[in-house]
Amino acid sequence: MLRPTPFDIASGTMLGVDPPTLRAVPPVVPDPLAALERAVLPALRRPPCVVSFSGGLDSSLVLAVAVRVARREGLPAPVPITWRFTDAPRADESAWQDRVVTALGVGETWEILRAGDDLDLVGPVAGRFLHRYGVRHPVNLHLHLPVMELAGGGSLLTGLGGDQVLSGWRRPPSRSTRVRLARARALARELPRRHRPRRLFPWLPAELARQVRRALRAEQRAEPRLLGPRIAWHVRRRDLVVTRSAFTAVAEDHDVIPVHPLLDPAFLDGLTALAGQRRRTSRGGLLAEIVGDALPAEVTAPRGKAHFRDVFLRTPTREFVRSWDGTGADPDLVDVDALRDTWSRWPIPSGTAALVQQLWLATAPSPLRFSSQLTPTRPAPRGPAAHDRAHRYGSDAEAIS
Template sequence: MTVLRPTSFDIATGTVLGVDPPPSRFAPTGVPDPLDALDAAVLPALSRPPCVVSFSGGLDSSLVLAVAVRAARREGFPDPVPVTWRFVGAPRADESDWQERVIRALRVGGSWQILRADDDLDLIGPVARRLLHRYGVVHPVNLHLHLPLAELATGGSLLTGGGGDQILAGWRRPPATSLRARLWWLRHTARTRQGPAEMFPWLRPTVAREVHRAHRAEQRAEPRRLGHRIAWHTGRRDLRTTCSALSTLAAEHRAVAIHPLLDEGFLAALSSRYGDRRGIGRDDLLAAIVRDTLPAEITAPRRKARFLEVFFRAPTREFVRSWDGTGADPELVDVDALRQLWTRWPIPGGTASLVQQLWLAANPAGPTDPARSSTDVEVTS
């Protein structure tokens, strides 16, 4: 299987931009109800045990897990296996409270596996290094957190909540109704209105202006109507490259990666039922899809976790401090500016792919690198 790869421009800029022309509509599949269509989307994974579910406790993975558990028990398949990461020293990424609520509500505590990591998931930590030596730099930069899950799914299937941020939420949020939401929106808007030099200070000025224009244009192009938004997001390079990498990773372990929220039947049903709605938020859309047929814990609003402190740890800090300025493309990257940025911590998130690219250039794979061996993380059932 050939994996779609980020280009040199993607890696240098920290963006994967571009949208293929979307289909005019998704072909009807005969399952008009979105929840029934989502149920049908998980059945191929359940029929290939072990069915591992990448479960963070967020809304998307909770929905996928709940639908998979319900379908498995109805059809007589083994329960899916939720697998969750717990992170040391990363409080903003902590979703343990919601994880435990969802697991209790679904009664799958017996199969739940918890992986624990400290520096293990750093951008160039031990797990990422195995992935980098096997595939080179791929997108997204955090793909390596799925490597242990793919190993657990060997010979079976891997279910993810991939596509939820795009299909169910998108960028064009509905108007804020609370003071807290309005303040968040004002801060978010201020960040997105930064100029090229503020958003991409490590790039050559002409490159920064080019990617800034393209980035802003892509955000403005997102349709407001749900049906059009769904079709538009499914054509984005960002999403297609992510799915390609996950499929390749799973295939290396004789497993299949399935993303029910991107299933064509689900998207067709969702577009048919709610496609004319404009500016619908994730909470309202989930409530319309589920209609009280799943436990309340599945769709209850919750804080969005932040994962930068999971991937920017000691190995990355040590590498950027010692980087000698070699390996970056000088036509794209202002090497002096990048070195200056990397003297401060935390480093800009947009330079994550450059960290991996430059580390790999300085540490190429050797003939004995354990590209496929099991990761050394603590597992709790």
């Protein structure tokens, strides 16, 4: 398993791009949808085939393709598993989850997991994860731990890679003259403020902060403009390489085969052939072009992007950062006084999330024993739309009635 370095953890960044590799044989370019269908087959053939389903575009596409292939091939139906959160309205995708599940007709197999503080950076689930695996990238990987436990002995389908290969960082400028003028006026108002001294990464020693800022900006500038080269570049970035490595290691620990169809080489070849020379594309529009009328319209319909900060920054993290006394920090990588000052304001910067986990782990005693296997109890079904499962990760876990 590839691990984040102390520099990665302190800076909250995962920088670097692997060099390109040459293929000895030119790829056979398939239809992107046909490539996705082939990519999900190994997972469907190893039931239970669990799908990490959030209701976003990427996971909706993967679920829809898996359902289509399972029905065509006479294989067991995939099992969508969804997290729902309390007190995190910006992360609420329940409306789209319901629409997609209804359109696909998979309500009977749908499992809903519920969390309050359970998925906090150092909450009950993360605590189990950190004591077993240490700090990994990404810092929210622990939310998949209960999902992998439920998939034990089977397989797991994810939408990993969609953010990178279907859009990347670059966003097309608005064609609306009104929007462009509004942005220009806002920039003019902000211009004096932009000249004020501003330090990024204030919790790092000054020289290290400058190095991180320069490296980050260099990597952002290096992102190719055309979609095809951009796909190949993002797939080689350490961010995605380390994520896949950690995902695979945790899955194998639970006898689960992880499959990420949106990173399948054949799908990437087909996507590049379809749209690789484009500069501007929207994820929703591209997906609609890929699937045509083969899947329900709800799968690729435009929707807002959920934000999960309030899922991972909850009471356990707030209490830890308020009480942290400097223990465990490397003074060569972290300005302790500056970090304590940064953490005196809530919410804390997302760039310090890995530090929260590292420093918590340095002070939290390891449990003598902990269960690596989740054994949920199923309540009486409440209706055909879904099954809710109550997982008692900690004292604040919700009971499902």
